[in-house]
Amino acid sequence: MDEPRDPRLPDIPLHRLQVPLPHLLPFAIGTFDTIGALSRAAFPHRHTFYEIVYVTGGRGAHVLDLVHKPLDPPQLCVITPGQVHHWADADGLTGHVVLFNEDFLPDHPQDTAALRTLATRPGHTPGDEAGPIAALLADMGREYRDLPAGYRDVLRASLHILILRALRACAPGGAVPARDRAAELAAAFTRLLGMPGAGRRPVTSYARELGVSPGHLQTLVRQATGRTPAGLRRQQQTLEAKRLLSGTRLTVRQVAAEVGFADPAYFCRFFRRETGMTPGAFREAAGGKHHDPRIGSIAAAPDGP
Incomplete structure (x- = not known):
């Protein structure tokens, strides 16, 4: 991962994937130590890439879009592009970290939908899948280190299996998304919505x-x-507003503009309708780490027209 921007700056640091020679792949796997200090960053940040973390030891908590999950290893965490996360009071973290861009995903469009499903919570306990997942990650690590013939294809296939095993362990009912046109289009739409600044675009675009x-x-x-x-766009605008209110020093007017509202007063009415709180009250509660149920950002909000 590249160097973060100063976390004291008003925007949320954005990390991009950088991989060393000789791989030159949009993919990396290693331990917290071999991936580097940013794999356990204690300040809120987001990625342009996907991250799968399998924590086997340590203490602290993972915070994903304001939802705080105490560590209880073994634990699986999935972070998708655009989500804001950090490690709180973490110490002695052990396990595997897998980083990849979307163009490294195998030709299985349903994998993207599965990753989005897995990323709706900051941590999962894999249960009976713990052993197979640990063995699969160890094998992927050897492929990445040793570079045997065909390692790129093996890593892509293994990534697909890892996603399916994670979904089997963690998704309600362990259901695997079916491949169909509606699911693929919805997954593509939600991927676009998930990036910073997406709320400024109309649905027609x-x-x-x-x-x-x-x-x-x-x-x-x-x-x-x-x-x-x-x-879905309203839900994403609300989530991005929560991220910016809690993780930056942007004014309410600036936050409104960032999420697509030219009129700050209208944004305040929108935000209160969606969350039950004013932007100022939300910022105060989030900054004070209050356990207000309205702070939790990942849970789906009721839909409307």
Whole structure:
């Protein structure tokens, strides 16, 4: 990972994946020590890449989009691009860290949806899958270190298996998403929504980028998720506002602009409607680490038109 920006600056540091020679792959695997200090960063930050962390030892907590999860190894954590996370009071962390860009994912579009599902909580206990997941990660680590013939294909295939095993262990019912057009389009739409600044774009611009009409986007996204594109966009705007209010010194006016509201007063009404709190009250509560149930950012909000 590259060097972070000074966490005292008003924006949230954004890390990009950098891998050493001889790999030159948009992928890396190692321990907390071999990946480096940023793998256990104690300040809120986000990535342009995916991260899967399998914690086998240590203490502290993982904080993902304001949701605080005490460590209870073995524990699996998935962070997707755009999410804000950090390690709180962590000490003695051991385990595996897997980093990869989207273009390293195997040709299994449902894997992206699975990763999004896994990232809705800051930590999972893998249960009966703990042994197979640990063995798979150890094998991936050897492939990455030793570079035998065909290691790129083995790593891609192993990543797919890792995602399926994680989903089997952690998702409700262990269900694996089915591959269909609606699910693939909804996954692509939610990926675009997840990046910083996405709330400033209208839904029609996403439809153009995805090569479908707004009406078709509406139909397929609702079919796959039970929610409308506009409802998902509102949820993402609220989540990004929470991230910025809790993790930066931006003014409410600046936060409003960042998430797509030209009128700060309208943003304040929107935020209160979505969260039950004013932006100022939310910032005060989040800064004070209050356990207000409205602080939790990852849980899905009720949908609307």
